[in-house]
Amino acid sequence: MKTIKQENPLIHCMTNMVVTNFTANGLLAIGASPVMAYSKEETADMASAADGLLLNIGTPSEAVIESMIIAGRAANAQGTPVILDPVGAGATPFRNHIIRKILDEVNVALIRGNAGEIAAILGEVGTVKGVDAQIKTDPIQLAIKAAKQLNCVIVVTGATDVISDGMRTVTVKNGHPWLTRVVGTGCLLGGVICAYSAVKSESLIDAATEALVFYGVAAERAFTKTQTQGIASFQIQFINELSQLTEDEAALFKQVEEIELEEKEK
């Protein structure tokens, strides 16, 4: 967080039309510099200038996906981390096709999704309704399996968040259920993880873990201050907390665990 505030990383967000403003404000709040750019005429240039690239397929079209692949390749050429949020994976065949295409053509460093979306990428059916998870599976086993199969860092979010690269696995229990009652909190989280990855690219697991702790503690504080008012106030207060919470304060409340697996499970 301190480094984000010092370095002010430029985060090229190719995200969905539901969450664009919320994502830009959330990234500004933590000290990053968001930019949204979608036209294929400019996405390679913007991604080349950026410190992180977020590909979020929430409201997809053929044209935007083509632009995302152009941006992704440009980011890869610079060694810039590419984060994929596979919103609604499994909800329609088109989304499954898009995700496959992105993963085939772009070197994605980290995928962040809810359990249903990550399970859908692995080929499970009936795990997603619209953009919401419909399964109660063990997120630890899911994250490990996905990381091994997809060969990148996986973040499965939910009541317990799991981060895995297939070898090392960490859980984060910070957060609040009200995050699920405000649209775009998963999508903004993808952007926040992208900002952390931009300044800590040597360990994406550590970058994502720190991002999830900070995000979760900000939500806990926002709930404490707005629980008598309701979720609209929570949404606003959450942005306030993202801008005011310090790394040291967040660390006091962190609920992080390294998962030790039996040798045979590795």
Ligand SMILES: Nc1ncnc2c1ncn2[C@@H]1O[C@H](COP(=O)(O)OP(=O)(O)O)[C@@H](O)[C@H]1O
């Ligand atoms: N039951 C819960 N309790 C606490 N935090 C949660 C809960 N469910 C989700 N979160 C948090 O909400 C954020 C968005 O995650 P999630 O709802 O899984 O994403 P999406 O909006 O893409 O479905 C994450 O920070 C996650 O930790």
Ligand SMILES: Cc1ncsc1CCOP(=O)(O)O
């Ligand atoms: C409702 C909706 N429909 C298409 S994208 C989108 C936003 C999903 O955002 P999140 O998964 O972060 O709640």
Ligand SMILES: [Mg+2]
């Ligand atoms: Mg989502």
